[in-house]
Amino acid sequence: xxxxxxxxxxxxQLRSAGVDLAVIRMTENVLFVSxxxxxxxxxxxxxxxxxxxxxxxxPEYEAPEAAEVWGGALETFPVIRNDRPAALExxxxxxxxxxxxxxxxxxxxxxxxxETLAPPAQAGEAGAVALxxxxxxxxxxxxxxxxxxxxxxxxxxxxxxxxxxxxxxxANEIAGxxxxxxxxxxxxxxxxxxxxxxxxxxxxxxxxxDRGARVVRGYATVYSGPDLTxxxxxxxxxxxxxxxxxxxxxxxxxxxxxxxxxxxxxxVAGRASSEQRAAYEAVREAAAAALAxxxxxxxxxxxxxxxxSTCASAGFAQFPHHTGHxxxxxxxxxxxxxxxGGTHELRENMVLVAEPGIYQAEIAGGIRYEDAAVVGPxxxxxxxxxxxxxxx
Amino acid sequence: xxxxxxxxxxxxQLRSAGVDLAVIRMTENVLFVSxxxxxxxxxxxxxxxxxxxxxxxxPEYEAPEAAEVWGGALETFPVIRNDRPAALExxxxxxxxxxxxxxxxxxxxxxxxxETLAPPAQAGEAGAVALxxxxxxxxxxxxxxxxxxxxxxxxxxxxxxxxxxxxxxxANEIAGxxxxxxxxxxxxxxxxxxxxxxxxxxxxxxxxxDRGARVVRGYATVYSGPDLTxxxxxxxxxxxxxxxxxxxxxxxxxxxxxxxxxxxxxxVAGRASSEQRAAYEAVREAAAAALAxxxxxxxxxxxxxxxxSTCASAGFAQFPHHTGHxxxxxxxxxxxxxxxGGTHELRENMVLVAEPGIYQAEIAGGIRYEDAAVVGPxxxxxxxxxxxxxxx
Numbered sequence: 165x166x167x168x169x170x171x172x173x174x175x176x177q178l179r180s181a182g183v184d185l186a187v188i189r190m191t192e193n194v195l196f197v198s199x200x201x202x203x204x205x206x207x208x209x210x211x212x213x214x215x216x217x218x219x220x221x222x223p224e225y226e227a228p229e230a231a232e233v234w235g236g237a238l239e240t241f242p243v244i245r246n247d248r249p250a251a252l253e254x255x256x257x258x259x260x261x262x263x264x265x266x267x268x269x270x271x272x273x274x275x276x277x278x279e280t281l282a283p284p285a286q287a288g289e290a291g292a293v294a295l296x297x298x299x300x301x302x303x304x305x306x307x308x309x310x311x312x313x314x315x316x317x318x319x320x321x322x323x324x325x326x327x328x329x330x331x332x333x334x335a336n337e338i339a340g341x342x343x344x345x346x347x348x349x350x351x352x353x354x355x356x357x358x359x360x361x362x363x364x365x366x367x368x369x370x371x372x373x374d375r376g377a378r379v380v381r382g383y384a385t386v387y388s389g390p391d392l393t394x395x396x397x398x399x400x401x402x403x404x405x406x407x408x409x410x411x412x413x414x415x416x417x418x419x420x421x422x423x424x425x426x427x428x429x430x431x432v433a434g435r436a437s438s439e440q441r442a443a444y445e446a447v448r449e450a451a452a453a454a455l456a457x458x459x460x461x462x463x464x465x466x467x468x469x470x471x472x473s474t475c476a477s478a479g480f481a482q483f484p485h486h487t488g489h490x491x492x493x494x495x496x497x498x499x500x501x502x503x504x505g506g507t508h509e510l511r512e513n514m515v516l517v518a519e520p521g522i523y524q525a526e527i528a529g530g531i532r533y534e535d536a537a538v539v540g541p542x543x544x545x546x547x548x549x550x551x552x553x554x555x556x
Numbered sequence: 557x558x559x560x561x562x563x564x565x566x567x568x569q570l571r572s573a574g575v576d577l578a579v580i581r582m583t584e585n586v587l588f589v590s591x592x593x594x595x596x597x598x599x600x601x602x603x604x605x606x607x608x609x610x611x612x613x614x615p616e617y618e619a620p621e622a623a624e625v626w627g628g629a630l631e632t633f634p635v636i637r638n639d640r641p642a643a644l645e646x647x648x649x650x651x652x653x654x655x656x657x658x659x660x661x662x663x664x665x666x667x668x669x670x671e672t673l674a675p676p677a678q679a680g681e682a683g684a685v686a687l688x689x690x691x692x693x694x695x696x697x698x699x700x701x702x703x704x705x706x707x708x709x710x711x712x713x714x715x716x717x718x719x720x721x722x723x724x725x726x727a728n729e730i731a732g733x734x735x736x737x738x739x740x741x742x743x744x745x746x747x748x749x750x751x752x753x754x755x756x757x758x759x760x761x762x763x764x765x766d767r768g769a770r771v772v773r774g775y776a777t778v779y780s781g782p783d784l785t786x787x788x789x790x791x792x793x794x795x796x797x798x799x800x801x802x803x804x805x806x807x808x809x810x811x812x813x814x815x816x817x818x819x820x821x822x823x824v825a826g827r828a829s830s831e832q833r834a835a836y837e838a839v840r841e842a843a844a845a846a847l848a849x850x851x852x853x854x855x856x857x858x859x860x861x862x863x864x865s866t867c868a869s870a871g872f873a874q875f876p877h878h879t880g881h882x883x884x885x886x887x888x889x890x891x892x893x894x895x896x897g898g899t900h901e902l903r904e905n906m907v908l909v910a911e912p913g914i915y916q917a918e919i920a921g922g923i924r925y926e927d928a929a930v931v932g933p934x935x936x937x938x939x940x941x942x943x944x945x946x947x948x
Contacts, residue, residue, distance in 0.1 A: 203790060206672065225790045244789055246896055247876040279686035280598065283675045285792075287775035287809020287816070287887045292684030294671035295704060312687060357764040357772075364760075365753040372749040373795035380749075383679035397636055398595060398617045400677075403765035417679020424679070484639040495679045504638055 168235055169325050170197050171218045177316050178214040178273060185213040185266040186273030186313050187259060187301060189293055192282045192422065192493040193275060194220075196321050199233035201379065201422035202226065205284050206291030207243050209255060212273075213266035221258055223251075252300060259304035272305050274298070276312035282494035285379045285419055318498045322490050323513050329538060329547075331423040332492055332515055336536055336548030338371040339418035339425040342382050343550045350386075350412040352433050353405055359412070360384040360401040367418055383417035388433075392529030396521070397485075409434035411529035417495050424495045425547075426517050428534035432555035440531070443522045444554045446478035447533050454487055454502065454518035455537045458544035464499075464506025471502075471520045480522050488518040491536065514539040515547070560627055561717050562589050563610045569708050570606040570665060577605040577658040578665030578705050579651060579693060581685055584674045584814065584885040585667060586612075588713050591625035593771065593814035594618065597676050598683030599635050601647060604665075605658035613650055615643075644692060651696035664697050666690070668704035674886035677771045677811055710890045714882050715905050721930060721939075723815040724884055724907055728928055728940030730763040731810035731817040734774050735942045742778075742804040744825050745797055751804070752776040752793040759810055775809040780825075784921030788913070789877075801826035803921035809887050816887050817939075818909050820926035824947035832919045836946045838870035839912050839925045846879055846894065846910035847929045850936035856891075856898025863894075863912045872914050880910040883928065906931040907939070 174197070178186055188197050188210040195201050198220045202208030209221040219237040222230045227240050241255050242248035263272070275293040284290050301310060324332065345366030349359040367382030374380075386401045389410045399415055406412055410433050418425040430447075432440060454471035468487040475482035488502035492515045500508035500516060510516075515538055523530030537544030566589070570578055580589050580602040587593050590612045594600030601613040611629040614622045619632050633647050634640035655664070667685040676682045693702060716724065737758030741751040759774030766772075778793045781802045791807055798804055802825050810817040822839075824832060846863035860879040867874035880894035884907045892900035892908060902908075907930055915922030929936030 203792075223790075225786070244877045246878065276687045279684045279688050280681040281684065283679060283682055286777060286807075287675060287811070287818070289672040289886055289888060290675055290682045290684075292671045292673065292682075292686055294684055294686045295668045295706075296671050314687075355761075357761050361757040361760050365757055368753050368756075368793075369747070369749050372793060378794075379792050385678060394617070398615075400595070400771050401760075401764060402770075415678075419679070426679070485636045486638065494681055496681060 170320070171212055171236065173320050174212055174316070175214055177320070178212065178313070181273070181311060181313065181316065182270045183214060183273040183311050183313065184268050184270035185211055185262065187211050188275060189291070189297060190275050190278050190281055191284065191291065193278070193317055195422040196317070196493050198230070199327065200226070200230040204243060205289060207251065211259065211262050214268070214270065216266065219262060221255060256300060256304045263305045263308070271309040271311040272301060273311050273313035274301060275314055275317070276310065277314035282424065285381050321493060322497060322499050323511050324492055324515055328423070328492065329513065331421065332425070332536070333547055334375045334377055335418055335420035335423045335425040338367055338374055338377060338380060338420055339416060339427055340548050340550060341370055342367040342384060342416055342418065343414070343427060343429050346414045346429055347431060347550070347552045350406065350431050350433050352408040355403050355405050356386040356388055356401040357403055360386045363414060363416065371420065377420050379419070379421050381419045385415040386412065388412040390528050393523050393525055396523055396530045396532070406433045411440065411527070411531065413530065413532060422493065424491055424493070425536060426491050426495050426534060428519055428532040429550065430531045430533060434556055436555040437527070440527045441554065442478065443480055443527045443531050446475050446480045447520050447522055447531050449478060450474040450482060450520040451518045451533050451535065454520065455546070456543040458510055458516060458537065458539050459541060460510055460512045460539060462510045464502045464508040465504060467502045467518070468504055468506055471518060475520060475522070483521045483523055485521065487520055488516050490514060490516050510539050512539055512541070516544065562712070563604055563628065565712050566604055566708070567606055569712070570604065570705070573665070573703060573705065573708065574662045575606060575665040575703050575705065576660050576662035577603055577654065579603050580667060581683070581689060582667050582670050582673055583676065583683065585670070585709055587814040588709070588885050590622070591719065592618070592622040596635060597681060599643065603651065603654050606660070606662065608658065611654060613647060648692060648696045655697045655700070663701040663703040664693060665703050665705035666693060667706055667709070668702065669706035674816065677773050713885060714889060714891050715903050716884055716907055720815070720884065721905065723813065724817070724928070725939055726767045726769055727810055727812035727815045727817040730759055730766055730769060730772060730812055731808060731819055732940045732942060733762055734759040734776060734808055734810065735806070735819060735821050738806045738821055739823060739942070739944045742798065742823050742825050744800040747795050747797050748778040748780055748793040749795055752778040755806060755808065763812065769812050771811070771813050773811045777807040778804065780804040782920050785915050785917055788915055788922045788924070798825045803832065803919070803923065805922065805924060814885065816883055816885070817928060818883050818887050818926060820911055820924040821942070822923045822925060826948055828947040829920070832923070833946065834870065835872055835914045835919045835923050838867050838872045839914055839923050841870060842866040842874060842912040843910045843925050843927065846912065847938070848935040850902055850908060850929065850931050851933060852902055852904045852931060854902045856894045856900040856902070857896060859894045859910070860896055860898055863910060867912060867914070875913045875915055877913065879912055880908050882906060882908050902931045904931055904933070908936065
C-alpha cells in the first residue's frame with residue numbers, strides 16, 4: 165500500500181527528533197502520508213508513531229475509499245450528524261488511546277508552522293493548525309510537549325514517490341485539456357471571463373473520470389492586452405474583450421484528487437509583432453534551459469541563474485519574480501525555490517515548475533510560460549504540456 | 557468610509573480585553589475590518605489600535621483599490637519581486653513602528669484560534685495564523701503578550717453592516733444566475749459534471765462586472781439519483797448521467813469579492829413521485845418556517861426546533877445535520893449555529909441559511925433546499941432566491 169512508503173521515510177526522522185508520535189491533520193499532509201484525500205478539511209488525522217503501525221482516522225463514509233489506498237490501521241469517527249457523539253470528542257479519545265500505546269518519553273509531533281495551505285476542492289473552509297488543534301492535542305496527550313515537525317514533512321514531501329508522480333501526470337494531463345481550450349478560446353471579441361470559463365469547463369467535464377480522477381477543479385485566470393505590463397501581478401479575469409493581435413495570458417491551477425498542476429500560457433489573438441515573437445522565444449528558451457539545468461545536486465539558485473542568463477542572451481531582462489518553485493501537494497510547495505541565490509538542493513524526483521516572464525511596454529504587455537517537470541539526471545522531464553504556437 | 561464602522565465597534569472591545577493593538581491577517585478578517593479584499597492570502601494586515609487611527613498594510617499594487625474603501629491610514633509593502641526588500645521584513649518594521657505608537661502597557665491581539673478559513677479565490681494557498689505569524693509578531697513586538705481576539709472578531713462579524721448586506725445581496729444575485737442554469741441543465745442524459753460546469757460558467761461569466769463585482773467564483777457540486785440517500789454527505793460531481801425522473805441536487809458556494817453565498821437546490825429531471833413531492837414540500841415549508849422564526853432574540857436552537865417540527869408535521873424526519881448556520885465572510889461562520897439546543901442568540905442583521913434535508917429510500921434519494929436571509933423583527937428576509945418548480 166502506497167501510504168507505507170511515506171510512513172517508513174518519516175519514522176526514523178521522528179525518532180531522531182525525539183518524537184514518539186506525530187499527528188498530521190492538514191488535508192495535504194494527510195494525503196502525503198496516507199494517499200487518501202480527505203474531503204472536509206480538518207476531518208482526517210494520520211497518526212504516525214516513531215515505531216510500529218500508523219493509523220488513519222477518517223469520517224465513517226470515507227472508510228471504503230481510504231481503505232483502497234491505505235494499508236495501515238484505519239479508524240473512523242462520525243461527522244455532520246447531530247445525533248452522534250461530536251467528531252472531535254471521538255477523535256480525542258482515539259488519539260488518547262494511541263498516545264498511551266506509543267508513549268516512550270518523547271514528544272508529540274504536530275504541524276505547528278503549517279499556516280499556509282492548499283485551497284480545498286469545495287467551497288467549505290480550509291483547515292490549518294492553530295490554537296484549537298493545539299488545545300485538542302493538549303486534552304488528548306495531557307501535558308506532553310509538542311514538537312513542530314513541519315520542516316521534516318516539507319523536506320520529505322519534496323521528493324515524490326512513483327504513485328505521486330503518476331497522480332501528478334494525471335493532473336498535468338487534465339490541465340492540458342484546459343490549455344488546449346485556452347488556445348481555441350483566446351480570440352478577439354471574447355472576454356477574459358468567457359475564456360477562463362471555457363478553460364475551467366474543459367478541465368472539469370472530461371477531467372472527472374479521466375484515468376480514475378474523482379475530484380477535479382480548474383482555477384483559470386485570464387488577462388489580456390497592454391495592462392499585462394503591470395497588471396499581471398494583480399491578476400483577475402475581467403469582462404474585458406480581447407482586441408485583435410493582443411497578448412492573452414492564462415494562469416492556471418488544476419486540482420485533481422489533492423494533487424496540483426500549475427501552468428501559464430501566453431498567446432496572441434492574431435499575429436504577433438516581431439518584438440513579441442522575440443520575447444516569447446526568449447521566455448521559452450529560458451524555461452527550457454531552466455528545466456535542463458534542474459539536475460540532482462544543482463541548487464535553486466543555479467536553475468534561476470540559468471533562466472535569467474538565457475533570457476539576457478536573447479536581449480531581454482527576465483522579470484525579478486521567482487523563476488520557479490516546487491509543487492505537487494499544493495500549487496507552491498516550500499521547496500525547492502528557484503530564486504536568485506536559492507540554496508535548496510535539487511534531488512531526483514522533485515517536481516518543480518519554471519515560469520520565466522517578460523513584461524514591458526515594448527511588447528505591449530507581458531509573456532510568461534510555465535510547465536511542470538520531474539528532476540532527473542538528464543534534466544527535468546516535462547509532465548504533460550502543449551505544442552501549439554504563439555500566434556495564428 | 558465603510559471600514560471605520562468596524563474599527564469603531566472593535567476599539568472598545570479591545571480596550572476591555574486589555575489589548576493595545578490588534579493585528580489582523582486572515583484575508584476574510586482584513587475584509588471584515590477594512591472592506592478591502594486582499595488577493596494573496598496573508599499579504600495584507602489591518603492594525604487596529606485600542607485608541608486612534610487604524611492602519612491597513614497592503615501590497616503596493618493594491619493601494620489604489622484599497623483606498624477606494626478604506627478611510628484610515630494606508631501603508632504598502634512590496635511582494636513578488638526579488639529585487640526589493642522581502643515583504644515580511646518591511647511588514648515587521650511597520651508593525652514595530654505602530655507598536656511603539658500604540659504601546660500602553662497592554663497586549664497585542666491576534667487571530668490565534670482562527671485555524672479554519674475561507675478558500676482563496678485563486679489556486680494559490682490560503683493563509684491562517686500559526687507559528688510563523690506568532691514569530692513575526694514576537695520579532696515586531698518584542699516580548700509583548702499575545703491575546704487571542706478570535707471570539708471578539710467572530711461575535712462582531714456575525715451582525716452585518718449595510719455595506720456588507722449590499723455585497724451579500726450581490727453575491728446571492730450572482731448565485732441566482734447559477735441556480736437558473738442548474739434548472740435548465742438538470743436533464744436526463746446530462747452528466748453531473750456537465751451540469752456543475754454549466755452552473756459555474758453561468759456564475760463566472762455574467763457575474764464578473766455585475767453591480768461592480770470583480771472577483772467571482774462558483775463552486776458547484778451536483779449529485780443525482782438513488783445514491784443521494786447516503787452519498788449526499790460525501791458529495792462530489794461525477795461523470796454519471798442523470799436518468800429520467802431522477803432527483804438532482806446542487807450544492808453551490810458562490811464567492812464574490814470575498815463575500816459568500818450558500819445554496820442548495822433539488823429538482824427532478826422529469827416528473828416527481830408523490831412521495832418526492834410531499835418531501836419537497838415538507839423541506840420547503842421547514843425552511844420557510846425556520847426563516848420566519850429567525851427573529852432577534854430567538855436562539856439557534858429555537859430556529860432548529862421550528863424546522864424539525866415543521867418537517868415532522870408533514871410526516872417526515874428532518875435529517876440530523878444542522879438546520880443552518882451563519883455566513884457572509886465565509887461559507888460557514890462560527891455563529892449563529894442553527895442546531896438542536898443551539899444557544900447563539902440571533903440579532904438583527906445577522907445573515908444565515910436554513911437548509912433542512914430529507915434523505916431516504918422512499919423518495920429514491922435526498923432533497924435539500926437552502927437560501928440565505930437577513931434576520932429582522934418580522935423574520936429573516938431572503939437574499940435573492942429562485943422561483944422555479946420542483947419538476948417539469
